[in-house]
Amino acid sequence: MARFSDQTLGIEETIGVGRGARPWWLQWWFWVVALVVAAAAAYWFLVPAPKTEYVTEDVVRTDIASQVDATGSLEPVDKVTVGAEISGKVDEVLVDYNDQVVTGQVIARINTDDLRARATQARATLASARANLLQSKASRSDAQRAFDRSKALREQGFASNATFENAEAALDRANAQVAASTAQVQQQEAALAQVETSLAKAEIKAPIDGVILERKIEPGQTVQASFQAPELFVIASDLSRLELQVYIDEADIARVKPDQPATFTVDAYESRKFDARVVAVRTAPRVQQNVVSYLATLSVDNGARLLRPGLTATAEITTATATQVLAVPNSALRFEPENAAKGDELSMQINPRGG
Numbered sequence: 475m476a477r478f479s480d481q482t483l484g485i486e487e488t489i490g491v492g493r494g495a496r497p498w499w500l501q502w503w504f505w506v507v508a509l510v511v512a513a514a515a516a517y518w519f520l521v522p523a524p525k526t527e528y529v530t531e532d533v534v535r536t537d538i539a540s541q542v543d544a545t546g547s548l549e550p551v552d553k554v555t556v557g558a559e560i561s562g563k564v565d566e567v568l569v570d571y572n573d574q575v576v577t578g579q580v581i582a583r584i585n586t587d588d589l590r591a592r593a594t595q596a597r598a599t600l601a602s603a604r605a606n607l608l609q610s611k612a613s614r615s616d617a618q619r620a621f622d623r624s625k626a627l628r629e630q631g632f633a634s635n636a637t638f639e640n641a642e643a644a645l646d647r648a649n650a651q652v653a654a655s656t657a658q659v660q661q662q663e664a665a666l667a668q669v670e671t672s673l674a675k676a677e678i679k680a681p682i683d684g685v686i687l688e689r690k691i692e693p694g695q696t697v698q699a700s701f702q703a704p705e706l707f708v709i710a711s712d713l714s715r716l717e718l719q720v721y722i723d724e725a726d727i728a729r730v731k732p733d734q735p736a737t738f739t740v741d742a743y744e745s746r747k748f749d750a751r752v753v754a755v756r757t758a759p760r761v762q763q764n765v766v767s768y769l770a771t772l773s774v775d776n777g778a779r780l781l782r783p784g785l786t787a788t789a790e791i792t793t794a795t796a797t798q799v800l801a802v803p804n805s806a807l808r809f810e811p812e813n814a815a816k817g818d819e820l821s822m823q824i825n826p827r828g829g
Contacts, residue, residue: 529806531802531803531805531806532802533800533801533802534800534801534802535798535799535800535801536798536799536801537795537796537797537798537799538795538796538799538801539792539794539795539796540729540792540793540794540795541790541791541792541793542722542726542729542730542790542791542793543788543789543790543791544720544721544722544723544726544770544788544789544791545720545721545786545787545788545789546718546719546720546721546786546787546789547718547719547784547785547786547787548716548717548718548719548740548774548781548782548783548784548785548787549716549717549718549719549783549784550684550687550710550711550713550716550717550783551711551712551715551716551717552682552684552710552711553687553708553709553710553711553783554681554682554684554708554709554710554711555705555707555708556581556678556680556681556705556706556707556708556709557699557702557703557704557705557706558584558675558678558697558699558703558704558706559675559699559703560584560589560672560675560676560699561696561697561698561699561700562584562585562586562588562589562676562696562697563584563585563694563695563696564582564583564584564585564691564692564693564694564695564696564697565583565584565585565693566582566583566693567581567582567689567691567692567693568580568581568582568583569581569582569686569689569707570686570689571686571687571688571689572685572686573685573686574684574685575680575683575684575685575686575709576680576683577680577681577682577683578679578680579679579680580677580678580679581678581679581680581686581707582677582678582691582706582707583676583677583678584675584676584677584678584697585676586673586676589669589672589673589676590673592669593666593669593670593673596662596665596666596669597666599662599665600659600662600663600665600666602662603655603658603659603661603662604659606655606658607652607655607656607658607659609655610648610651610652610654610655611652611655613648613651614645614648614649614651614652616648617641617644617645617647617648618645618648620641620644620645621641621642621644621645623641624637624638624640624641624642625638625641678706678707680709681709682709682711683711683712684709684710684711684712684713685709685710685712685713686707686708686709687708687709687710687783688707688708689706689707690705690706690707690708691706691707710783713776713779713782713783714775714776714777714779715773715774715775715776716774716776716781716783717753717771717772717773717774718736718738718750718771718772718773718774718787718789719769719770719771719772720769720770720772720787720789721760721767721768721769721770722755722767722768722769722770722791723765723766723767724759724766724767724768727755727767727768729793729794730752730755730770730791730793731752731755731793732752732753732754732755733751733752733753734751734752734791734792734793735749735750735751735752735791735792736749736750736751736752736772736789736790736791736792737749737750737789737790738750738772738774738787738788738789738790739787739788740781740785740786740787740788741785741786742780742785743780748774748781748787749774749775750772750773750774750789751772751773752770752771752772752791753771753772753773754770754771755768755769755770755771756768756769756770756771770791772789772791
């Protein structure tokens, strides 16, 4: 029993209770707790809470526009591919890239040695056919006179029916020979005309006024026109006007109409905007990787000749405008505060200027 009492007394002395212990406000643990509480209170009252920052924008009167963005490329208004309609070796190429040409200008020639030989032969054959025709007509004249004489003698009773019938048959044969000779002449005339047409086609001519964009042949090269005309040149019409062809997303196509103004930029002149105007919107869609879009054509004035066919352009088509309306930046209407995810109520306040 005495041992148990001694142990209890030791515990009471350790924690500061029991008979003979110091008061609790003089114990070390009390002051530790007091210091922690005091520090927390000081931080709470002395350190200010984070201040809420507000972003403000002035509501102003200004002109606004609704725009549709699209990307495309610049192309000539008219572009013509020039080919060869006959086969042969190219003798001359008379133009090069960027050369200006006019309608009817000879831009290349194909060798005509074989064609000229064929033309000479065709002329000779035609001359022979015409001579045969003249001979046939002379024979018909003789047969006609014999027939007329036999007919008159028969009517007078001086010629038999057999003699008359022989004369009539000879006239028929003479007429048939004239018809055959005439057909032969026409056939040879057609053959000569075909060769002469091929000779004319040996001179490749520009079909329009414009500039040479592409040249795909060299002197000495052989072209074959058996199945389709080989492409020799690409000629663009006057490059003072170009077309900007852009594809409009299906979500925006209802807003794009002909005659709407637009601006566009190209990488070659990043800081400059060029003017354009919508001239047509195609009805047929283009579907690529399940994305539907529609081709719109914009007219571009290129009088300064700064722009070139093939340049990639980014266009902004103005679909609607309003003048002197109250407006704020889009950023003032599209934001998500940090407390939005907590389901707290959000508020927006509009104050009069100076309020």
